[in-house]
Amino acid sequence: MTSPADSAGLGSPAGRYRMLRLIRGFEELALDLVRSGAITGGIHPYIGQEAVAVGVCAALRPQDRITSTHRGHGHVLAKGAAPDRLLAELLGRTSGLNQGRGGSMHAADFSLGILGANGIVGAGGPIAVGAAWSARQAGEDRVAVAFFGDGALNQGVLLESFNLAAMWQLPVLFVCENNGYATTLPAATAVAGSATGRAAAFGIPAAEVDGMDTEAVRSAATEAVTRARGGGGPGFLECRTYRFEGHHTMERLMKLHYRTAEEIADWREHDPLPRAAALLPDGLAAKLDASVREQLAAAEQFALGSEHPDPERALDHLYADGLRPRAGSTA
Amino acid sequence: MTSPADSAGLGSPAGRYRMLRLIRGFEELALDLVRSGAITGGIHPYIGQEAVAVGVCAALRPQDRITSTHRGHGHVLAKGAAPDRLLAELLGRTSGLNQGRGGSMHAADFSLGILGANGIVGAGGPIAVGAAWSARQAGEDRVAVAFFGDGALNQGVLLESFNLAAMWQLPVLFVCENNGYATTLPAATAVAGSATGRAAAFGIPAAEVDGMDTEAVRSAATEAVTRARGGGGPGFLECRTYRFEGHHTMERLMKLHYRTAEEIADWREHDPLPRAAALLPDGLAAKLDASVREQLAAAEQFALGSEHPDPERALDHLYADGLRPRAGSTA
Amino acid sequence: MRLSYTKALNRALTDALAEDPAVCVFGEDIGAGMAGPTLNLLDRFGPGRIVDTPLSEQAFTSMAIGAALTGRRPVIEFQIPSLLFLVFEQLVNQAHKFSLMTGGQTGVPLTCLVPGSGSRDGWAGQHSDHPYSLFAHAGMKTVVPATPTDAYGLLRSAIADPDPVIVFAPAAALPVRETVTWELAPIPLGCARIHREGTDVTVVAVGHLVHDALAVAEELAPEISVEVFDPRTLHPFDWPALAASLERTGRLVVIDDSNRSCGIGAEVLATAAEEMRLVAPPRRITRPDGTVLPFAPQLDRALQPHRDQLRRALRAVMK
Amino acid sequence: MRLSYTKALNRALTDALAEDPAVCVFGEDIGAGMAGPTLNLLDRFGPGRIVDTPLSEQAFTSMAIGAALTGRRPVIEFQIPSLLFLVFEQLVNQAHKFSLMTGGQTGVPLTCLVPGSGSRDGWAGQHSDHPYSLFAHAGMKTVVPATPTDAYGLLRSAIADPDPVIVFAPAAALPVRETVTWELAPIPLGCARIHREGTDVTVVAVGHLVHDALAVAEELAPEISVEVFDPRTLHPFDWPALAASLERTGRLVVIDDSNRSCGIGAEVLATAAEEMRLVAPPRRITRPDGTVLPFAPQLDRALQPHRDQLRRALRAVMK
Numbered sequence A, B: 001m002t003s004p005a006d007s008a009g010l011g012s013p014a015g016r017y018r019m020l021r022l023i024r025g026f027e028e029l030a031l032d033l034v035r036s037g038a039i040t041g042g043i044h045p046y047i048g049q050e051a052v053a054v055g056v057c058a059a060l061r062p063q064d065r066i067t068s069t070h071r072g073h074g075h076v077l078a079k080g081a082a083p084d085r086l087l088a089e090l091l092g093r094t095s096g097l098n099q100g101r102g103g104s105m106h107a108a109d110f111s112l113g114i115l116g117a118n119g120i121v122g123a124g125g126p127i128a129v130g131a132a133w134s135a136r137q138a139g140e141d142r143v144a145v146a147f148f149g150d151g152a153l154n155q156g157v158l159l160e161s162f163n164l165a166a167m168w169q170l171p172v173l174f175v176c177e178n179n180g181y182a183t184t185l186p187a188a189t190a191v192a193g194s195a196t197g198r199a200a201a202f203g204i205p206a207a208e209v210d211g212m213d214t215e216a217v218r219s220a221a222t223e224a225v226t227r228a229r230g231g232g233g234p235g236f237l238e239c240r241t242y243r244f245e246g247h248h249t250m251e252r253l254m255k256l257h258y259r260t261a262e263e264i265a266d267w268r269e270h271d272p273l274p275r276a277a278a279l280l281p282d283g284l285a286a287k288l289d290a291s292v293r294e295q296l297a298a299a300e301q302f303a304l305g306s307e308h309p310d311p312e313r314a315l316d317h318l319y320a321d322g323l324r325p326r327a328g329s330t331a
Numbered sequence C, D: 001m002r003l004s005y006t007k008a009l010n011r012a013l014t015d016a017l018a019e020d021p022a023v024c025v026f027g028e029d030i031g032a033g034m035a036g037p038t039l040n041l042l043d044r045f046g047p048g049r050i051v052d053t054p055l056s057e058q059a060f061t062s063m064a065i066g067a068a069l070t071g072r073r074p075v076i077e078f079q080i081p082s083l084l085f086l087v088f089e090q091l092v093n094q095a096h097k098f099s100l101m102t103g104g105q106t107g108v109p110l111t112c113l114v115p116g117s118g119s120r121d122g123w124a125g126q127h128s129d130h131p132y133s134l135f136a137h138a139g140m141k142t143v144v145p146a147t148p149t150d151a152y153g154l155l156r157s158a159i160a161d162p163d164p165v166i167v168f169a170p171a172a173a174l175p176v177r178e179t180v181t182w183e184l185a186p187i188p189l190g191c192a193r194i195h196r197e198g199t200d201v202t203v204v205a206v207g208h209l210v211h212d213a214l215a216v217a218e219e220l221a222p223e224i225s226v227e228v229f230d231p232r233t234l235h236p237f238d239w240p241a242l243a244a245s246l247e248r249t250g251r252l253v254v255i256d257d258s259n260r261s262c263g264i265g266a267e268v269l270a271t272a273a274e275e276m277r278l279v280a281p282p283r284r285i286t287r288p289d290g291t292v293l294p295f296a297p298q299l300d301r302a303l304q305p306h307r308d309q310l311r312r313a314l315r316a317v318m319k
């Protein structure tokens, strides 16, 4: 098992590029494993949106906390989770981050401040607000970040949490990854007004940023995080981005026509990876690519070689106090 | 049983004054009946806020619809419900609007487009949006109005419904009665940003109006209702107002210190009744007062003389198809 | 005609929409027909009646209630069973209560459809609940069809009903296909179906588990004569039919994919123990108390009711 | 010392806050102590720990979960039982599931307190539910204390518990007072209490109905020897204690203020029928199926379990 990188690894352009590549490579590998049937249930691939996770997490300290979404692999990796253990989680192995109990949509690593991906759109927002409140209560200068999509902008609980964060000036950064769609629904037909306007109406400083540009995201996030850490209250970032793949791997089996091939091709022109690679000295990107390939090959080997959980232990951890619930049959 | 007035009765200053007085008198009578124990459970008195209900309903046609709140008597009366049947409802009699099944917090008269008071803060908002959608579907030019308090501005479901109304340009008017408090919580410590700014962020035209001035409310409501009826989409009114009584009649039994005596006295200076009376020819207000007194005396007699429901029929109407559920005991 | 379960739901929606202009559908990605039951509805009936909604379950559920209060017959499709938790207030505290609280001034003809309830392998804890017992407790009319024909007929009746009805289409039943040689037609709510007669034991099986019960009944036929009883509607439950079945068999096993405590399994055992003929202690097979389905497929499956438990329970009640 | 139920809750909160700086309270109008249990807490512990919240139940419940995930022990006071419907997703789909889904990385030490659950005369349909069975089904630890001492002790244990716990304080139990001559202390969750021993029938009574059961037991003492069994915690339920009681009596009546179908009454009958000694068919007294309490006091009362039903049921099981 490799030791987890921490978010400090994102301090240099090279570190950030490497993380972009790691996420991209991880997702490609996961797609293969979904296709082969090794990963049950499929995933929501993050490919195309890597600059958001990397740019934001580059603005964080290891003790800061995040909440993530159904499309969470990028956030979890960028915050420092071990790719091999994340992959093992996707494969449902005991060496997984969650011992195979959570899978893609619930990957978490509390030791790194990763309070979990979440299967319910918008749910992570107020949880991050709670973490921010906690930090202030404990007298710690930890910041919390909530990642969510454009779809979540229409979830009441998220809007409620904007109000609480603003009212109480909590150290939380709301990061909206606007990839233009909630599954098949275009944001333009779903979000009245603007994302930033919505946050601003609660008195939250809100900025829009090119979500395909890691450095732009990082600088906007750094500004907001610095303000929040200093007691200046919450911030909101709308990162304009795009997912290159379908909403979920299931989509590959369906004929859906909600996006045109041209639109996808256009956005691929803005791929965050070449953009980040261009900032590096000649040849470095290729070297980093190679090291990521190795890391992922090792991760795959680790994960595929890990144990499947024992069905007898299916109810482990249902209660934190160890309470054993009654079985489903007495016969 | 008197015949219900319809909202057209609010077409003249005299009609509006009379309705203000009717609501005020009704609430005073209800307070007496709570004190005497005749009304079980107490009420949320509307005294002080009458100009909002009357001003808004004066902008409506009989076929328009409203949803109301826990503090709903004013809305229900202004939309034309018979005071005697509303009072009978508060007393739990079979002649009540809801046959004694609803009480103060659920008073409704579907024949007049009154889709009900509601015990859950914010719940009426999206129901009105649904009624507006329905009307458009049916090709009718009916408008729907949702009344709610400042407290409801923090309910996610209401914020969600702003988005749907705006996105789909539905004929609905959101009326926020900002009386400064949600029970004991001052709006200033609960609502980040402004009420109108919050609605405006969804692209809803939003105006603030003096909620103690019936004519100002009426003119702002008329503008919004006319626009909505003509296909111009939703509107939002923030009516600044005040309740002269406690949050609920229970409050009389408690020592709560969330408002000062001076504050209450200051707001009483803005009582909507004298203001509306001043617009009338000399002596008319006194005449209308007398006619309201008579009407309420008759209502009281009617209501107190009405039958109590039969406990054997406690489950009547549980299902609209007449399904009789199993009893709570077979012995 | 070969009819799949999903296609049956699709047909029911199509026929209801065609028959009654008041019927309309709300939900996420229903324009694309993503979950199946709404396929092609948008093309045929247009965006005025097939409404692709933003991710605002609470508001659009309440909106549908408002529409139902004013003459429409809305159907809502929910993508995941746990979205029902998100709109629990709207369903249980609003839709269910309007009729009584208004003294019968209105019904709320709202239908909620959950295609893919229960576990779908690999969707993990927040997407795999089977919360029908919660709604039976609250008193909403609750329907869990096991077959395509029943799915069609019960969904039609749900839409026509003046009260709110919730229809669970278990993920494990979606692959079921039937050769249908008869005319599809509405099936009344509240009527059980006996899929197989027997004289020794009555097995009450809910939803997809009807098929497991039938398989086990066949398998054990030489040994035990099993009656397979599908309630189809959990509330109102067809108690007279159950009493009649127990008159014949006197023995009862329930197989139910909801959590054990206070599940429909408990209700069936309780009512039978209280009011019906039982010659041996009854048994139920359920998910464990308070189950959260773990992600790993082996763990997920280990917590769902399975055939082996049913075999053991049948033998136990025969002892 | 004369201790009221509400004061006992107030003491439990005060003692927990004083003992552990991680404990904090969220809720509406708790600064003013409006419902009773939070009286004077703001003065003593300050706004940093006693947090008067805007009317955003979903967000502040999730916030409390976030706080619980990061070292705090939040208590939320809900003003009305139906607010639990509004936060059903947050409680059942988030708080309850974190421990298993994270593979044991975290607990969620969150306590939800509902002072005034069930009917309060005249509050009508949306304010009068008693939804504890829903949470027992979902698997949240669910507590319904009947007496001031138990209210104190169980609330203390709930706050100290590493899992989410929901504590219902029935409106009809709030007027109960006790003369307390002992030291108040935590009472472990999951342990039933036998208020009165008997040899003929075990009456399982939930919450305020314990007092009705005791009164009826006294009254019928010359005729029937009634054991009054208060589960105190509905999930986890103290099954061994019930089995032991039924070993003695062999007869069972449950009196439970939740809806009939899939209520805790059903669970007790089912488990007893399945696994315990019963010499006569058991009985339960509940609210009717799918109850919505009408406003008029006579109608409201007619749908709640009452003593006369209990008398009849006791005589019926003795036949």
Ligand SMILES: Cc1ncc(C[n+]2csc(CCOP(=O)(O)OP(=O)(O)O)c2C)c(N)n1
Binding pocket: A070, A071, A119, A120, A121, A122, A148, A149, A150, A151, A152, A153, A155, A179, A181, A182, A183, A247, C028, C055, C057, C079, C080, C083, C086
């Ligand atoms: C509250 C809720 N509603 C619906 C779903 C089903 N669902 C899962 S992801 C998704 C779309 C989310 O869109 P967005 O927030 O933009 O995130 P993206 O998928 O684009 O990353 C939907 C509808 C859900 N999981 N939770």
Ligand SMILES: Cc1ncc(C[n+]2csc(CCOP(=O)(O)OP(=O)(O)O)c2C)c(N)n1
Binding pocket: B070, B071, B119, B120, B121, B122, B148, B149, B150, B151, B152, B153, B155, B179, B181, B182, B183, B247, D028, D055, D057, D079, D080, D083, D086
């Ligand atoms: C969702 C919800 N939360 C809490 C309550 C309890 N409650 C009833 S009225 C009220 C205050 C409402 O304030 P506001 O919306 O400003 O209306 P007002 O009472 O001032 O008219 C509260 C907290 C409720 N009924 N519904």
Ligand SMILES: [Mg+2]
Binding pocket: A149, A150, A151, A177, A178, A179, A180, A181, A182, A183
């Ligand atoms: Mg999106």
Ligand SMILES: [Mg+2]
Binding pocket: B149, B150, B151, B177, B178, B179, B180, B181, B182, B183
């Ligand atoms: Mg207010």
